Amino acid sequence: MAWLTNLMTSSIGRKVTMSLTGLFFVLFLIVHLSGNFLLLAGDGGRAFNHYADFMAHNGLIQALAWIIKLLFAYHAVVGLLLWRQNRLAKGQRYAVRVTDNTGFAARNMIWWGILLGIFLVVHLQDFWFKMHYGPIGMKDGVKDLASVVYEEFSETGEVIFYVVCMLALGLHLWHGFDSAFQTLGARHRKYDKLVRVLGFIFSIGLMLGFASIPVIIYLTGH
């Protein structure tokens, strides 16, 4: 068990678990974005509602969903601890040097992270809480979650909030990829540029994909 304590408390151990949880979230985000695109199917939200109903009634998916929420909390707490540790250690040598390849994105990692933490609390309360615990209308025999989303994104303030948060997501992911691959030792001089370019394209892709949903719903009504 000493290795586990070491993994959770040492600077390098914390960076490894931050990297692994971060890469796991990327898988979640790809699945989440794909499902959310059903909101734009132009069928009054029917396909999305059936997809959400399937997700809500599948035991394995619900178990994974709770694990993801716990890992988000873990990632946030350890991220804050690492940030504080790095600030206290300023001027000393780090166990792992913080890369600065992504400049502005890297230097403000903590702020993108804090904004994303706030986003997640608001986001879960907006949709997930309503779907599972709130009163919600029915359509075709399933909960009409799509109408909740359409209504939410008819408000200018909500759309601006989501777009700003997705910008933070893009910047957080961009440096996150770079940092994770370096921490996990998956960087080689030969492939360094390729890894960085792929990380950049991936972050921008997820950012634009997620940001497009509230904007398109706002502009078209569904």
Ligand code: HEM
């Ligand atoms: C802006 C585009 C997004 C839309 C339209 C959207 C929509 C939704 C909806 C409708 C739900 C409720 C699903 C359900 O409970 O069955 C949900 C849940 C969730 N969303 Fe998002 N989401 C977006 C972006 C994000 C982002 C960027 C993240 C992470 C950084 C995220 C993390 C989550 C999490 C963790 C849940 C709870 C999943 C569960 O426990 O089932 N979402 N989202």
